[in-house]
Each structure stands twice: as C-alpha cells, then as structure tokens.
Amino acid sequence: MLTGKPLAVVRQRVTEELRDWIVTGRLKPGDRLVERELAEEMGVSRLPVREAIRALESEGFLETPSPRRVLVRQLSKTDVEELFDVREALEVLACGLAAERAGTQGLARLRKSLDGAAKATESGQGTRITVANNHFHDEILAVAGHRLLLTMMQPLSGRLAWLTRQNEHWHDLLTEHRELYEAIASGDPERAKASALAHVRVNREVTLGLLFPA
Template identity: 35%
Template sequence: MKNNDSPSTDSRRSETVRVTEVLRNEIIDGVRLPGSKLVERNLATELGVSRVPIREALKQLASEGLVANRPNTWSTVREFSPSDIADLNEVRTVFDILSFELAAQRHNREGLAKLEAAMAKGKELSKAGDVVGAHRSAADFHAIVTELSGNRLLVEIGELLDSRMRWQLSQHDDLDFVATEHAQLYDAIAHRDQAKARDLAAHHLGTSQKQHDKHKERLANAVGEDTASDQDTETDED
C-alpha cells in the first residue's frame, strides 16, 4: 500500500507529538498551573513551531481531560473541581482494585521485573528528593500494573484515563509513604496474593485521596501566606 504522506506532513505530525508531550508534562508536573492561559500564538513562539501543531496538541490534551478549550479565544489548563475529583476517585476505585488483583493473578516474569524496576526507581528518586521524577515513576508503576492485568479492554480504558491519573498522582507530597505502599503492592503481586493485592490497592486509593487533600490544603495555605505578605509590604510602603 502506497504511503501518501508527504515529508511536510510527517514533520508536522512529529512536531505535534513533541509539543503535546511537552505541554502534557508541564501541566502534570505543575509547571503550568490550573486556570493558566494557553494562547496559541504565545505557545508557538515559546516552543519554536507554527500554530498548527499547537492547535492539534491542545485538541489532544482537551480529549485527555487536561485542557479546557474555549471557542474563539484561548484555551486554559483545566481546573479540576471537587466533583471532577470525586468522579475520578469513583472510577479509580473500580479500575485500580481490578488492575492490581488481575496483575497478581496473571503477571509473567518479564512484566514483574519491569514492575520491580519502576518500584525501585520510585523509591530511589523519593529518597533523592526528586519530586517530579518520583511522581512520574509512581504513575509508571500504576500503568505497568494495568499492563500486567492481561485485560485488553482494561488497558484501553487505562490509556483514556492515563493523563488524569498521572495528574492526580502528581498531587502527592509524601513521596516516601507512596513508595512504601508501592513496595507492599509489588510484594503482593509477586507472591500472587490476589486478596492482599486487592486490600492494599483499596488502602492505597485512600492514601492517594488523603495525599491529594493535604496537597490542596498546603497550596491554599501558601497562597494565603503570600497574600498576607503582599498586604504587609503594601502597609509598610504606605
């Protein structure tokens, strides 16, 4: 079958993939904050591309749930409401528990080694204080567990949820605690203990939700302190 794609088409597609990955990581890693503007013209200048790959990237990220597109104006980084978080937690309650249980039942040696490597890397990055790296490794750990479930439909659903789940997993401040729980989950999977994997996964979800709430509270307190500091500075200047 003849490939009708021109070099320019391939180049544009490659640029779109690169731009999408850059913006996705910046949103998940917290470089671009919720509610911040994503203006095509500015992003094109910043990333050194035309507006076409920017436009395509924003469409893709909107489909992943990370960007809110507004007709005839700029896009914004999505602000997850309490309702959005509650919906995601409900889906993860079913999805994660099933993934871990099936992984304990169906994993193979190669997949288990891959999971162990992700777990060990997350622990190492946590000890080193590499927040972004630890968050990414934690998300990789969950993605590998889904692969080990051996359920193609579950993997497809995981791909649809991946960006939102990675964003939520990036809202954790206690990296050591997460790494410890991942080590316990790995051990249950390695020993094919489905009941323990299921129970630990349920507990881990509770930990994730508490971590998210604490992270949100910390950010709110930080904003409050900055506001108070600005007000004090203005008073001193008066």
C-alpha cells in the same frame, strides 16, 4: 526543534509535552496558553499547537471560556472524586490481574520500576518522583495483560498522573508501592486487590485534603 517532521508526529510530540507540563506542575490550573508563544517556544508552527490544545481539552486538561482564551482547567472537588472513583475500580482490577499473571518476568519489571521509584524518592525531585511513580503504575497495568482495561485507562492516564503529582507525601507513597508490589508478588489476587483499594483510598483522602482543605 520539531520542524521538518510529519505533522502527525509533531502534533503528538507537542501534545505529550504540553500534557507533561500540566502533570508535572510547570503549567498550573488557571494558567493561560497562547498558541503563538507556545509555537515559538517549541519551534513549531501554530497548527500542531492548536490541535494539541484541542486534544488536551477533550482529555479534560484545558478549557476555553472564550474563543481566544485557553486555560489550564481547575478541577472541581466533584471532578477529583469522580476520577478517584474510576481509578479505584480500574486499579483494583489491574492489581488483581497482575497478581494472577505477572510471572517471573513481570515481577522483575515491577521490581525494577519500584527500585527506580525508590531512587527518585531519595532525590527529592518532584518531577522525577512523579514520573517514576506513574511508571510503576503503568507497569502494573502492562503486567495485568488486559487489552480492554488498557484501552479504558489510556484516556484517563494523564489526569490520573496529575492526581499522583498532587500528593507529595513521597516516602509514604513509596511505602504503599512496596506493599502493593509484595501483594502482587504473593500471587494472591484478593490480597493484591485489597492493597490496591487501600492505596487508592489513602491517596483520595490525602489529595482531597490538599486540594480542597476544610
């Protein structure tokens, strides 16, 4: 229940929860969102739900084909390819910077996050694995320590997390993340960039194959 809290806090919580439902697959492309039903389920008024829907529409998660019909957006192949184009450019930069700037504390953060991803992978629980893998990438971004890059990534983070969820080759992802960690830990920016580039391109191929099979 979120009643009794300031509207801005409630709106943010509702937005985050709806985004999480889409990223983790609880809400799937084509599913319809009904304000009244969501408000009842979340224990809030319809206003923060309405505002959350607007926010998620601007993020590219939802679409409104008619005034009273809100759907989880079905991304086209072009949408997914463009997201990977952007992810490739930004993630390669982030990993190169992380290799330069991580230091002992930064590497400890990445190691802890990687260990969490390993435990999640062994659990076989899709939602837990998705959260852990996304956290690993968030930690790389934090360790990179580039404020403008962080600002640029924020509007895309939800959709990029959704892309991560599509690839259920979880043990392969863990192997790639371990290789990425080792590349960053080496302190060699070019090695880290190369590892990041390979990681993104493998995931592009796998995800496109899963979402748009020939």
